[in-house]
Amino acid sequence: xNFDYLIDNWRRVLELTVDHLELTAISLALALLIALPLGILxxxxxxxxxxxxxxxxxxxxxxxxxALALLIPVPGLGLGRRSAIVVLAAYAQLALVRNIVAALRGVDPxxxxxxxxxxxxxxxxxxxxxxxxxxxxxxxxxxxxxxTTISLATITAWxxxxxxxxxxxxxxxxxxxxxxxxxxxAITTLALVVDGILRIAERMTPASRATx
Amino acid sequence: MSQAGVTTxxxxxxxxxxxxxxxxxxxxxxxxxxxxxxxxxxxEPGQFVVLLGPSGCGKTTLxxxxxxxxxxxxxxxxxxxxxxxxxxxxxxxxRIGYVIQQTGLFPHMRVRENIAxxxxxxxxxxxxxxxxxxxxxxxxxxxxxxxxxxxxxxxSGGEQQRVGLARALAAEPTTMLxxxxxxxxxxxxxxRLQDELHRIHSQLGQTIVFVTHDIEEAxxxxxxICVMREGRIVQFDTPLxxxxxxxxxxxxxxxxxxxxxxxxxxxxxxxxxxxxxxxxEETIPANADLRAALGMLIENGTTAxxxxxxxxxxxxxxxxxxxxxxxxxx
Numbered sequence: 001x002n003f004d005y006l007i008d009n010w011r012r013v014l015e016l017t018v019d020h021l022e023l024t025a026i027s028l029a030l031a032l033l034i035a036l037p038l039g040i041l042x043x044x045x046x047x048x049x050x051x052x053x054x055x056x057x058x059x060x061x062x063x064x065x066x067a068l069a070l071l072i073p074v075p076g077l078g079l080g081r082r083s084a085i086v087v088l089a090a091y092a093q094l095a096l097v098r099n100i101v102a103a104l105r106g107v108d109p110x111x112x113x114x115x116x117x118x119x120x121x122x123x124x125x126x127x128x129x130x131x132x133x134x135x136x137x138x139x140x141x142x143x144x145x146x147x148t149t150i151s152l153a154t155i156t157a158w159x160x161x162x163x164x165x166x167x168x169x170x171x172x173x174x175x176x177x178x179x180x181x182x183x184x185x186a187i188t189t190l191a192l193v194v195d196g197i198l199r200i201a202e203r204m205t206p207a208s209r210a211t212x
Numbered sequence: 213m214s215q216a217g218v219t220t221x222x223x224x225x226x227x228x229x230x231x232x233x234x235x236x237x238x239x240x241x242x243x244x245x246x247x248x249x250x251x252x253x254x255x256e257p258g259q260f261v262v263l264l265g266p267s268g269c270g271k272t273t274l275x276x277x278x279x280x281x282x283x284x285x286x287x288x289x290x291x292x293x294x295x296x297x298x299x300x301x302x303x304x305x306x307r308i309g310y311v312i313q314q315t316g317l318f319p320h321m322r323v324r325e326n327i328a329x330x331x332x333x334x335x336x337x338x339x340x341x342x343x344x345x346x347x348x349x350x351x352x353x354x355x356x357x358x359x360x361x362x363x364x365x366x367x368s369g370g371e372q373q374r375v376g377l378a379r380a381l382a383a384e385p386t387t388m389l390x391x392x393x394x395x396x397x398x399x400x401x402x403x404r405l406q407d408e409l410h411r412i413h414s415q416l417g418q419t420i421v422f423v424t425h426d427i428e429e430a431x432x433x434x435x436x437i438c439v440m441r442e443g444r445i446v447q448f449d450t451p452l453x454x455x456x457x458x459x460x461x462x463x464x465x466x467x468x469x470x471x472x473x474x475x476x477x478x479x480x481x482x483x484x485x486x487x488x489x490x491x492x493e494e495t496i497p498a499n500a501d502l503r504a505a506l507g508m509l510i511e512n513g514t515t516a517x518x519x520x521x522x523x524x525x526x527x528x529x530x531x532x533x534x535x536x537x538x539x540x541x542x
Contacts, residue, residue, distance in 0.1 A: 119330060
């Protein structure tokens, strides 16, 4: 086990890292687009909590490889990036929705009533007061989902979705430990860096700056 | 504040609203007794009305019915003769200032952004908002240059409440609703803010409905006190009448009418002032209470005090007999 592969092929490792990041970013963007309205729905309509959270829990229990295999025959998805994005977005739902609900419910009800009292409409209360105040907790939830997605995106190389996972699968099939190590190091570094950036973002939100 | 004072204010400020409750009730589903039970009450333009009562008497519910944070289930509420449901709730609320205890400010917004909330909802232009923010900070006694860019967490409780008051006043509302705004403050800060509110009300003259359970605060601020119990009005009268002639045992207990010194502390020298000039060495300001006057009499071994107005001129006298007759139980 040595760093020969990483040293000799650092350009390729870097390319795959960018590719991996892109796959993660697209998947999370799609995931947020679904999770945000779902989270708001569950927050304001308590009755939807059980079916929504239950459904997401069921999705989460499907083994990821099985989910990928199930999507291969689906027209429009098949082998490749699209199936990977669908699976990654679906797996992020549980963590995202759960944290969005916790973040939105964590905002002081008295502050929300004060917001209504000033004459804000429902949407203005949400956008101007509730979401900004929930933002630090929202980003904390996003951080957890992001790190999970980065590691899960390794598996999706199995359906030719690209990313750093291809180094691992390739290294295993060629019995080339140095290549596996290069992949592992790159994935870990990527996860740590993105985690750090989101931690800083968490502290930069107006709500957390204001209380320091 | 005297009734005469109110009249002058309304003459100068026609932009104060009249609020009328006509047989108003609020019944929560699944409860036997209404939280607000068939209340009829008229608040004149420019009046400072205090809703007073123990917790659970319905005073906060009654207040929130006015800006529709709670919807009434019976009767009518009119602001300047228009039923409040004829307006969309957000539009109605933008015309009504609303101040609550402690948590009312938005912690993620700077002081200037907090104050600008309603003007920006009303789409005022930026220079006008900036000008208004500074004028309001000055009005509530906070130098704009020191305070405009701070966050609420960087303010003391009293300063936060001043900003809350400025925010409520921002769009020149004709009605202000205040829900125990000074409840969480220490005694000194509270009394200072009561004075400021009194000054601001005399200056701007809008109609104020103010909720408290503190009788001394009520007497200090109110033109009219509305004593409530179990969702109903027990007595609606001037502070002096309520202290001197409580409607029943409940009100007497609430205002502490049986305790002579307490009774005296709720009556101001101006209320019993006799317009006769006497030879007295000691003077007392007209806005002092009778307990303080009694204390001075005992301290100085005299039987009468000369009463001075704000300018320091002698306007009359108060003597032991007057204090004694005011102190006799109802």
